[in-house]
Amino acid sequence: MERQIVKIDDEFIKLDSLLKFSGLCDTGGLAKSVIKDGLVKVNGEVETRRGKKLYPGDEILFNDITVVIGEK
Numbered sequence: 001m002e003r004q005i006v007k008i009d010d011e012f013i014k015l016d017s018l019l020k021f022s023g024l025c026d027t028g029g030l031a032k033s034v035i036k037d038g039l040v041k042v043n044g045e046v047e048t049r050r051g052k053k054l055y056p057g058d059e060i061l062f063n064d065i066t067v068v069i070g071e072k
Contacts, residue, residue: 001064001065001066002065003065003066003067003068004022004065004066004067005067005068005069006018006021006022006067006070007070007071007072008067008069008070008071008072009072010053011055012037012053012055013050013051013053013054014050014051014052014053014054015030015031015035015042015047015050015051015052015053015054015060016028016032016035016050017020017031017050018054018060018069019031019034019035019040019057019060019062020052020069022044022064024063024065024067027049031071032050034043034062035039035047035048035049035050036048037052039062040061040062040063041060041061041065042054042058042059042060043058043059043063044059047050053063055069056069056070056071057069
C-alpha cells in the first residue's frame with residue numbers, strides 16, 4: 001500500500017480538491033463520482049461528502065493509496 005504526504009498552506013482542503021491536487025483523480029468530476037460512490041475513506045470511515053474539510057493529520061484512503069494531510 002502506497003503512502004503520500006500532501007502539504008497544504010491553508011487551514012484545510014476539501015476532499016474533492018485533495019483527490020485532484022494529489023493526482024489520485026484526473027478531474028474534479030471523477031473525484032465527485034468516486035466520493036459519491038463511497039470509494040473514499042477519511043480517517044477509516046467511508047466519506048460521501050465531497051466538501052468534507054480535511055485538516056493536517058487526516059488520512060484519506062483511495063485505491064490502496066493513503067494520503068496524509070501535512071502542514072507546510
